[in-house]
Amino acid sequence: MIRTLIVDDDYRIAKAHSSSIRRIDPFVPVGEAHSLAEARAMVRTVQPDLLLLDLYLPDGNGLDLISGLRGAGQPDFIVITAARDIDSVRRAIRLGAVYYLVKPFGFAQLREELTAYRRLRDGLSEAEVASQETVDALYGLLRGPANRAGDRRLPTTMAQVLSTVRESAEPLPATGVAERLGISRATAQRYLADLVRRDLIDLSLNYGTAGRPEHRYHSTEKRR
Known part of the structure; x- marks a missing residue:
C-alpha cells in the first residue's frame, strides 16, 4: 500500500484525483488538503508515503511545504499543477520531485507516472548494493516507457532481445541474453535497459550467496 495525500486548492479536482488513485493499485488516498497549513498538519498526522502536490495554494506555493519538510520526514512528491514557468520546474527538481505533471492531463498519464514510481519504489526496497548498473536500472524505471507505441518498429x-526475454521460461540475466544472441553483454544490457524504460520487460533483482544483486529480466506479460 502506498499512502497518498492529495494537496490541491480546488476541492473538485482533489476529489477527482482521489477517485483516480483508488483505481491504481497499490495507491490509497489518505486525505485531501486544500492549503499549505492543512497540508502541513495532515503530513504530520497521516504520514503519507507520497504527495500529489499542487503549487497554487491560497496561503503560498506548494513547494514551500517540501522546503519545510526536508529530511527524514519528507514524503516523496509528484507535482501536479498548471504552473508552466521553468523556475517552478527547476525548483521542483531541486527539491526532489519524482515527476512534474502539467494540468490538464488524463487518467492514463497519471496511471503511467504512478506506475513508474511504484516500480522504482519496489526496486529500491529490493536493492541492497547500489552498483552503477543498479542505479541505471532504477532510474530507467522512473523514466517510464520511452516509446508509447509499444514494440512496433523496434x-x-x-527486437531480438525482446523476443529472447519473452520466449524464456525463466527470467534471464544480461549474460544469458548475450549468450543466446551472440552479442556482447554490454550491448545486451543497453537494449534491456531501454526495453525496461519502454515497459516491454520487467526488471527484478536476485541476490546470490555473496549478497550482490543479479539483474534478471522477464516479460511484462507475466504480470497480467
Whole structure:
C-alpha cells in the first residue's frame, strides 16, 4: 500500500484525483488538503508515503511545504499543477520531485507516472548494493516507457532481445541474453535497459550467496 495525500486548492479536482488513485493499485488516498497549513498538519498526522502536490495554494506555493519538510520526514512528491514557468520546474527538481505533471492531463498519464514510481519504489526496497548498473536500472524505471507505441518498429537487435526475454521460461540475466544472441553483454544490457524504460520487460533483482544483486529480466506479460 502506498499512502497518498492529495494537496490541491480546488476541492473538485482533489476529489477527482482521489477517485483516480483508488483505481491504481497499490495507491490509497489518505486525505485531501486544500492549503499549505492543512497540508502541513495532515503530513504530520497521516504520514503519507507520497504527495500529489499542487503549487497554487491560497496561503503560498506548494513547494514551500517540501522546503519545510526536508529530511527524514519528507514524503516523496509528484507535482501536479498548471504552473508552466521553468523556475517552478527547476525548483521542483531541486527539491526532489519524482515527476512534474502539467494540468490538464488524463487518467492514463497519471496511471503511467504512478506506475513508474511504484516500480522504482519496489526496486529500491529490493536493492541492497547500489552498483552503477543498479542505479541505471532504477532510474530507467522512473523514466517510464520511452516509446508509447509499444514494440512496433523496434531496431532489429532490440527486437531480438525482446523476443529472447519473452520466449524464456525463466527470467534471464544480461549474460544469458548475450549468450543466446551472440552479442556482447554490454550491448545486451543497453537494449534491456531501454526495453525496461519502454515497459516491454520487467526488471527484478536476485541476490546470490555473496549478497550482490543479479539483474534478471522477464516479460511484462507475466504480470497480467
